[in-house]
Amino acid sequence: xxxxxxxxxxxxxxxxxxxxxxxxxxxxxxxxxxxxxxxxxxxxxxxxxxxxxxxxxxxxxxxxxxxxxxxxxxxxxxxxxxxxxxxxxxxxxxxxxxxxxxxxxxxxxxxxxxxxxxxxxxxxxxxxxxxxxxxxxxxxxxxxxxxxxxxxxxxxxxxxxxxxxxxxxxxxxxxxxxxxxxxxxxxxxxxxxxxxxxxxxxxxxx
Amino acid sequence: xxxxxxxxxxxxxxxxxxxxxxxxxxxxxxxxxxxxxxxxxxxxxxxxxxxxxxxxxxxxxxxxxxxxxxxxxxxxxxxxxxxxxxxxxxxxxxxxxxxxxxxxxxxxxxxxxxxxxxxxxxxxxxxxxxxxxxxxxxxxxxxxxxxxxxxxxxxxxxxxxxxxxxxxxxxxxxxxxxxxxxxxxxxxxxxxxxxxxxxxxxxxxxxxxxxxxxxxxxxxxxxxxxxxxxxxxxxxxxxxxxxxxxxxxxxxxxxxxxxxxxxxxxxxxxxxxxxxxxxxxxxxxxxxxxxxxxxxxxxxxxxxxxxxxxxxxxxxxxxxxxxxxxxxxxxxxxxxxxxxxxxxxxxxxxxxxxxxxxxxxxxxxxxxxxxxxxxxxxxxxxxxxxxxxxxxxxxxxxxxxxxxxxxxxxxxxxxxxxxxxxxxxxxxxxxxxxxxxxxxxxxxxxxxxxxxxxxxxxxxxxxxxxxxxxxxxxxxxxxxxxxxxxxxxxxxxxxxxxxxxxxxxxxxxxxxxxxxxxxxxxxxxxxxxxxxxxxxxxxxxxxxxxxxxxxxxxxxxxxxxxxxxxxxxxxxxxxxxxxxxxxxxxxxxxxxxxxxxxxxxxxxxxxxxxxxxxxxxxxxxxxxxxxxxxxxxxxxxxxxxxxxxxxxxxxxxxxxxxxxxxxxxxxxx
Numbered sequence: 001x002x003x004x005x006x007x008x009x010x011x012x013x014x015x016x017x018x019x020x021x022x023x024x025x026x027x028x029x030x031x032x033x034x035x036x037x038x039x040x041x042x043x044x045x046x047x048x049x050x051x052x053x054x055x056x057x058x059x060x061x062x063x064x065x066x067x068x069x070x071x072x073x074x075x076x077x078x079x080x081x082x083x084x085x086x087x088x089x090x091x092x093x094x095x096x097x098x099x100x101x102x103x104x105x106x107x108x109x110x111x112x113x114x115x116x117x118x119x120x121x122x123x124x125x126x127x128x129x130x131x132x133x134x135x136x137x138x139x140x141x142x143x144x145x146x147x148x149x150x151x152x153x154x155x156x157x158x159x160x161x162x163x164x165x166x167x168x169x170x171x172x173x174x175x176x177x178x179x180x181x182x183x184x185x186x187x188x189x190x191x192x193x194x195x196x197x198x199x200x201x202x203x204x205x206x
Numbered sequence: 207x208x209x210x211x212x213x214x215x216x217x218x219x220x221x222x223x224x225x226x227x228x229x230x231x232x233x234x235x236x237x238x239x240x241x242x243x244x245x246x247x248x249x250x251x252x253x254x255x256x257x258x259x260x261x262x263x264x265x266x267x268x269x270x271x272x273x274x275x276x277x278x279x280x281x282x283x284x285x286x287x288x289x290x291x292x293x294x295x296x297x298x299x300x301x302x303x304x305x306x307x308x309x310x311x312x313x314x315x316x317x318x319x320x321x322x323x324x325x326x327x328x329x330x331x332x333x334x335x336x337x338x339x340x341x342x343x344x345x346x347x348x349x350x351x352x353x354x355x356x357x358x359x360x361x362x363x364x365x366x367x368x369x370x371x372x373x374x375x376x377x378x379x380x381x382x383x384x385x386x387x388x389x390x391x392x393x394x395x396x397x398x399x400x401x402x403x404x405x406x407x408x409x410x411x412x413x414x415x416x417x418x419x420x421x422x423x424x425x426x427x428x429x430x431x432x433x434x435x436x437x438x439x440x441x442x443x444x445x446x447x448x449x450x451x452x453x454x455x456x457x458x459x460x461x462x463x464x465x466x467x468x469x470x471x472x473x474x475x476x477x478x479x480x481x482x483x484x485x486x487x488x489x490x491x492x493x494x495x496x497x498x499x500x501x502x503x504x505x506x507x508x509x510x511x512x513x514x515x516x517x518x519x520x521x522x523x524x525x526x527x528x529x530x531x532x533x534x535x536x537x538x539x540x541x542x543x544x545x546x547x548x549x550x551x552x553x554x555x556x557x558x559x560x561x562x563x564x565x566x567x568x569x570x571x572x573x574x575x576x577x578x579x580x581x582x583x584x585x586x587x588x589x590x591x592x593x594x595x596x597x598x599x600x601x602x603x604x605x606x607x608x609x610x611x612x613x614x615x616x617x618x619x620x621x622x623x624x625x626x627x628x629x630x631x632x633x634x635x636x637x638x639x640x641x642x643x644x645x646x647x648x649x650x651x652x653x654x655x656x657x658x659x660x661x662x663x664x665x666x667x668x669x670x671x672x673x674x675x676x677x678x679x680x681x682x683x684x685x686x687x688x689x690x691x692x693x694x695x696x697x698x699x700x701x702x703x704x705x706x707x708x709x710x711x712x713x714x715x716x717x718x719x720x721x722x723x724x725x726x727x728x729x730x731x732x733x734x735x736x737x738x739x740x741x742x743x744x745x746x747x748x749x750x751x752x753x754x755x756x757x758x759x760x761x762x763x764x765x766x767x768x769x770x771x772x773x774x775x776x777x778x779x780x781x782x783x784x785x786x787x788x789x790x791x792x793x794x795x796x797x798x799x800x801x802x803x804x805x806x807x808x809x810x811x812x813x814x815x816x817x818x819x820x821x822x823x824x825x826x827x828x829x830x831x832x833x834x835x836x837x838x839x840x841x842x843x844x845x846x847x848x849x850x851x852x853x854x855x856x857x858x859x860x861x862x863x864x865x866x867x868x869x870x871x872x873x874x875x
Contacts, residue, residue: 049455136460140455
């Protein structure tokens with residue numbers, strides 16, 4: 001079989017068509033953007049549901065009786081700072097600085113875990129004050145909306161820790177910088193959604 | 207595919223490249239045989255799988271339709287009990303929408319789109335396989351409800367709070383909320399995949415305005431899916447939480463709003479209508495020019511009308527809710543937008559007619575089916591416009607007039623269009639043509655049966671016969687038409703049976719079709735029938751719309767079409783020798799990951815947390831093994847060079863060892 005001949009033929013083909021993708025954007029990155037666009041409608045529908053039911057609960061506890069704005073502000077700040085560490089992790093991997101990348105990836109995951117831990121504490125304290133999924137419309141829509149967001153943060157943490165694990169096994173070098181970038185995109189998206197939720201759910205008085 | 211000669215390399219490279227989790231389970235590399243269908247990630251095989259699976263569901267949904275028609279053939283029918291009737295009509299609707307028309311369209315998109323844009327595969331071959339398996343498993347999950355205490359019985363739109371736990375105890379609706387959720391995941395992954403494929407993997411020169419219309423409509427449909435699926439996902443999540451965890455979203459006594467479900471459902475549900483019809487419009491836009499031997503009339507208008515429908519489809523949902531009493535402002539707004547959306551649809555109809563007009567028409571089966579689509583869809587479209595007249599719609603709501611309308615667009619439209627696609631692309635996919643004589647008989651029987659079944663429903667609906675009643679009294683004046691409808695339904699069933707006979711006989715006859723049996727215009731006909739695994743030995747360079755036609759024909763100075771004089775093209779050179787193209791390897795893990803989802807579903811329904819944990823572990827195992835295995839195993843096919851445009855999108859990019867073909871092939875032989 002003329003392996004060399006065919007190899008020469010196909011090589012010529014690809015020299016004739018020197019393009020990676022039609023847009024120049026990599027396939028995975030385009031896919032992540034498409035997925036995040038879809039997620040916008042997921043959170044959009046959940047936030048709309050919360051807004052529809054705002055002020056329509058028949059029994060308490062009501063939001064103003066239960067929110068601890070300073071506490072949630074601190075945990076929101078923690079989550080926003082994790083976007084900064086994520087950016088630093090990406091910058092490190094693009095420079096080829098594996099050690100700093102590991103530090104920042106771990107820092108991002110830890111900040112995320114602090115946020116999710118804070119949310120767990122907040123949920124527990126709300127339940128102690130008598131607000132559960134069943135209590136009223138506020139309880140149902142609050143827990144489902146913020147719980148969905150918390151689940152997204154948790155998935156992000158799992159992905160960050162997976163990156164950290166890959167890096168320990170020496171499988172995350174500068175050539176994989178795009179993987180870090182894509183998980184970063186997801187992470188920033190989840191942060192931005194939290195800015196909207198924090199404003200709409202906690203800060204705007206009903 | 208001589209695997210034997212590559213065995214020594216497999217031993218050597220497996221250790222260093224495959225992840226430890228994957229090493230226990232050896233990577234499959236068979237591309238033939240029954241088992242290869244479970245691990246395939248070839249878009250063409252997955253397209254065939256979608257088509258075959260959806261056709262099985264089409265038979266099942268059709269049998270359910272026959273049960274409904276038998277029950278209603280005579281007044282006071284006693285074939286089904288009221289409860290069984292509710293389950294059968296609900297499952298008929300869910301099956302035909304989610305398990306037949308959507309996956310059939312997706313099957314065509316999977317098979318045809320990469321060929322039409324000159325790509326070697328979709329952007330994410332394993333994600334493609336995952337989408338298919340989630341669809342199959344979601345369908346089986348939905349149907350398992352028949353064995354586990356009863357199928358969903360709330361109609362396909364499943365209005366809450368009637369579907370809340372208080373009014374619908376039992377697990378019927380649980381299977382609806384979780385089954386449709388699983389099917390939604392399948393649609394979403396497939397949408398991401400096809401959008402990236404069409405935007406990013408077009409052959410050089412294939413600009414957007416040179417893309418075939420079927421590819422265009424697939425792009426629009428997948429954007430609709432991308433944005434519609436999360437909306438229904440939220441509606442289903444809210445209802446799932448109400449039913450399983452006691453939240454109050456649809457609990458009216460706690461202040462819950464019944465309109466919330468209707469808005470969320472129809473905000474998904476109306477784009478869904480276009481998700482069902484646009485692929486068939488794409489097929490028809492391919493078939494009519496080929497069989498009229500003319501370019502599509504007004505290509506930009508057809509494309510932009512499709513895009514316009516995609517946008518406007520988001521602004522009409524509340525016409526499904528006129529009877530709910532939304533108030534005059536909302537009602538008027540949605541009435542006007544509903545009238546407006548008929549405009550781009552009408553533009554398409556006239557473009558199709560102008561395509562046929564003056565052409566040298568060859569009335570083969572695909573052409574007849576496409577014309578059947580246009581005519582039946584016009585009837586369904588016109589009855590649709592009558593819904594925008596709010597007082598008339600209030601009269602028509604929940605009557606057989608509605609049933610008539612959506613069957614004229616869904617069966618008369620989508621199914622006729624998809625059958626046109628079957629007859630048109632069958633020779634490309636399987637290498638032999640379907641029998642045209644049987645096809646024509648099937649077409650006429652289907653057309654007659656279809657109109658006998660659904661035509662009289664207009665009359666019955668205007669006479670006031672409500673939908674979803676399992677019996678009617680003898681003196682209502684509905685008996686004759688109902689009996690005629692049942693006869694019509696059996697004529698349709700016979701025509702579908704003829705299609706199966708046609709497939710069976712044509713397969714035995716094996717009349718070789720050739721690469722381009724219809725003298726067609728688009729790139730899928732430029733490769734062999736069936737196409738090789740890599741689709742094109744050499745990625746085509748596109749110079750114009752209808753590129754294949756331009757390669758075959760030129761116009762002389764009088765505008766007369768003449769064949770291009772034959773020259774030895776580079777493609778023929780390629781076909782002469784054996785071509786090695788580096789294609790992604792088969793994988794178990796999409797199937798493994800998909801298997802986790804129904805396990806989680808059953809765990810939720812029966813409140814068994816340990817089952818959920820098992821399902822989650824299965825899902826995670828599949829996803830991690832998938833992410834850690836390289837898209838392409840180096841041992842399966844040895845690449846001669848770093849290929850820039852082969853599809854290796856999903857998972858992490860693994861550098862492929864730069865082996866030279868000459869060296870390794872020689873060493874292993």
